[in-house]
Amino acid sequence: MTEKTDFNPLLHLDGRIDYAALRPEHVAPAVEHWTKALEEVLNHATDPATPATWEAVVAPLDAAVGHLGRAWGAVGHLQSVVDTPELRDAYNAGLPVVTELFLRLSQNEALFAKYKAIRESDAFASLPPVRQRILEREIRDFRLSGAELPEEPRARVKAIGEKLSMLSQKFSENLLDATNAYELVLPDAGRLKGIPEDTLALYRASAQSAGKDGYRITLQYPSYLPLMKYCEDRDLRETVYKAFSTRAAEFDGGKFDNTPLIREILELRSEEAKLLGFPNYGELSLAVKMASSGDEVLAFLRDLAKHAKPAAERDMAELRAFAKDELGLAELCAWDQAWASEKLREARYSYSDAEVKRYFTEPTVFAGLFGLVETLYGIKIEEAEASVWHPDVKFFVVKRNGETIAEFYADLYAREGKRSGAWMDSDRSREMTAAGLVTPIAYLVCNFAPGVNGAPATLTHDEVTTLFHEFGHTLHHILTAQTEHAVSGINGVEWDAVELPSQFMETFCWEREVVRGLTRHVETGEPLPDELFEKMLAAKNFESGMACVRQVEFALFDMILHTSFDPEKDDVQKTIEAVRQEVAVSFPPAYNRFPQSFSHIFAGGYAAGYYSYKWAEVLSADAYGAFEETGVTNPETGRRFLTEILERGSSRDAMENFVAFRGRRPTPNALLRQSGLLTDNEAAR
Template sequence: MTETKNPLLDLSDLIDYASVKPEHVAPAVDFWSAKLEAALAAATAPETPATWEAVVEPLENAVLDFSRAWGVVGHLQSVVDTPALRDAYNAALPKVTELFIRLSQDEALFAKYRAIEASPEFAALSAVRQRIVKREIRDFVLSGAALPAEKRERVMAIGQALSQTSQKFSENLLDATNAFELVIDDKAKLAGIPEETLALYEASAKAAGKSGWRITLQFPSYLPAMKYCEDRSIRETLYRAFSTRAAEFDGARFDNTPLMTEILKLRGEEASLLGFKNYAALSLETKMAESPEAVLTFLRDLARRAKPKAQADVEEVNEFARRELNLETVEPWDRPYASEKLRESRYSYSDAEVKRYFTEPTVFAGLFKLVETLFGIEINEAKASVWHPDVKYFEVKRNGEKIAAFYADLYAREGKRSGAWMDGERTRTIRAGRLVTPVAYLVCNFAAPVAGKPATLTHDEVTTLFHEFGHTLHHLLTAQTEAGVSGINGVEWDAVETPSQFLENFAWDREVVKSITSHVETGEPLPDALFEKMLAAKNFLAGAACVRQVEFALFDMLLHTSFSPDRDDIRALLADVRREVAVVFPPEYDRFPQSFAHIFAGGYAAGYYSYKWSEVLSCDCFEAFEETGIRNPETGRRFLTEILERGSSRDAMENFVAFRGRKPELGALLRLTGIVETTAAK
């Protein structure tokens, strides 16, 4: 009798995702841990020379293998979460966390890196390898490797606690989101909701073994109800459920409140041990921004510029709601509905009408055509083992040669984390003289196809897809072969959104829109007249959207600078931030922080401002395409060679200046988002 093969032990090529089971996790972690421990012991042995070939390369390969196998487990836990997989993941998490923290603090390894830097041979290393060694030494210091033993051990304990607490935050949010459903048995109560969405609700009810129409807090289910449902009480019920997720309500089954306090305390203590004034200062050590004060100045300046338009946006909605919808007071559950009605009234179209043109197969075909033109690549669907029947696999080629691949998991489902993201599955590097091509995950949460028709996307969802595909290209089109700087590895967090936000702009180009639209019934592309209406409405309520993002970013930065979890109240801080920059205020029961996974369970702690700063960079980059021709292949190749291919082999600012010929300016952002009508003076 032969044992079942463990697919997490075979990293020779693509992972056999369909065969991965929860019981494979522990043996794989043990196997790759042993490999990594052996590589660490060899690298740090006294007799091992302090050279790139003897220390960095073999250890890096062991880390890549371990990280890839564990990354597969983490990915599956995000997209096909089951109780058994969650248990297996959480059982292994402490061991994995302890190993990586210990690796980042290892005194002997730290000494080897410093010896490499101090050696006469260091000058002979390539500039990229010198950069990697210097950055590793910096990261050793930031991990506590230079601290006395007692403090170093405490930093390790904090890292383990943060890993587990953040994971629990994410699980609570997922469980709270999945726990709610609103089943409607009278279709008349759903008046105003498009037929495609009603079909989704009906299919959801059937899948849950119920009759009628089932609405959940998954975004493709929740948002259409908020925008189109004429029944105000249904909107209010949904809004309350959504805005109180993972809080003390509902018996506190999934309450993230104590976890937030614990996370902030741990981060503050870690920063103090490492000699930083606060966690934000620690976080910014590896980012473009010079200081927390510089970030706060940037955010407040942006809020000052955007707030007048934001206030005008809100008052327009309020006045329209009073005049046309008989809503004397626009409550938070009314705002999406009233805003959509105002858009329909002013621009004579609805998102639901537009959505019928953006059929998923056509959107993908047009998106691929665009990037093929700009970057000289070819993308084709291929066969591979996948973790869910809806997942597709694509290969990227240049001149007929495969250079990369990615998986696309596009539809919302229970057991899948909400939101949209890209993650690297495999890094471009050279192993044993052979080029290893990169692989990525592209994940969204669109509504799945129903009634035998292709899935349709709102234009907002199209821009989300373009955004995540920009991240995907950043990882896949790298020209680097040193893992530490390849793809998105090591890219400053406040610059990593640049390619993604850059690509969003193309979803507003007329020729691109023609190529990505095909009416779900007739196959016709989006009519020019409808596109002109969309273009006129492009920056509809853009001021309000901008200050909303600034609100999140300012809250995040203050939370990690001047806030004391022992003394201060998180809700009070958020209320102060809203009084300073917001134009819309939620009800008292709102518990937004409890679902702010970006900063409590993601990588954006003291870094949420990155979205707005990267938008400055991305809009400025796109302006170069406007100046030379939107789909100009020559400009596309420059963007490819100076930004996408570079990874983190240079500082992000150097990449930007190499492409743009100067440092970034705010004008393009203000113009493209409608904050001002003309570009700022150059």
């Protein structure tokens, strides 16, 4: 039997993509094929002879955009999780081609005219409401892309968009390369006192995989965070902290320095906003979000800081006093904070994260997570076989009444060549096509430490919460009931509402009946003892004030950068320092270069939108209140959340979804109460 050497998985999109067969050399032919197909459909759609109807213009264009989007999305996904020089080159070669076409599509005057003609036609009133909504939003997006501008500024907006896509990609590459470039190999465990055995095993395995003896520490989170939290050697903590906090900055001789990219990104965003008639990029970004203005966002964040900062100051005062009196640290430095906090938690609540971690074994966590959502939403999740991009990747099908309604991949472990963090992304959206109903497929990505020596992976409670968060996004995408691609799943959901289902899921990680189903001790098989869970509950809001102002710091910095900041004369580092003076209680050393690794806003979708995490926390905490009132695993409440929020996608405004579920508009009281920043009596007022 001869091997199929000409098979290109990116040209076969009817079913699942054959990821195991996908090679960098497949990228260019696929980009050429799908861009050409889209060009042909665009030419037909904009032909004067083509009638201005949904069937003649919108439907075929959506299908063609969907094919290119799925193929290119798969390439981008692989570049995030199994980056190689060859794949990166293929991605960077295709990026300007795809970006240019999508920008040209968004500014096409003839296509814009067709959409407006459809809206103004007699047939518009007979279209289903969801299609009317899609057309209205498309027309809005044409305007926000510069389609109504004169030729010269329209061309400049397009050029800016192309340049920004390249700069964001380079920012991401620099951060990944800077992270991967660092390693610290220790010949023995003499300097690693305090670090749990499972992390020591990870360090040994990392050294072996790199062909070295001893213990290898990297800047990947599963390696970095345990060292900062548990290592008794203060000098070692400082060394690794400095390496981590100066990534992708000027200290490496400029090899991976993101500093010039940040300035250019901000300059281009500011210019783009002004060309489109907005005073700044923040207002342009908010044109498609729930929040109405930058001033509203800034007021929201500062109000949160007002509630949280007094608690944060108390948290920090207690930590400094404990560090001085009990740990012998006259000065609490940035590289001491996580270690001292863990020591204080152990002293105050008589347990450690390392102890808790032994109970959260990955197979049990997944079984408990699946059991919870199966109860709430009437579904069944089963592991299945599929072609995957790495041996660690798992694949699952989601069924209702025995019928497959969705699928998802789970890529859980950190490795070199994989972007840090955790996220969900779409492989395919639910939609009705000429060939029938297409079911959704999602990517669920985390960066946990794998199990070693045959033992299952164990997760910290924070990591369990991260998993629940990303699975909330996954459910939002795969449990949609919509059949129009533009409003299906997470597509088109306001950015400051898209975190609602994810942060909502986090709250279950603090429910006793749920947590019992997530735990089985890695050695004894016993569930988490009630006594230990009570200690965790008592510590739930440990340093919550500091955690809140930290998020407010990031969000304020982001919004100021995109509203009042002048890229031509203001300094980014001085700006983050000024924000810290306003809201923070913890101040890093002068060499800290947080902005250079803030990929959410410089290489992700959160520019002038990082506030979304806190904004959506208000929504999610209030929504969870409905479950607290009826029983947190009440299937009836779960079905209402499913039908009014998860299934709706963006077929109606997020606020309408919330009000339909909760019966009223949201209030911040539930969030403040859950975070320990508001008493029950204050919350009831």
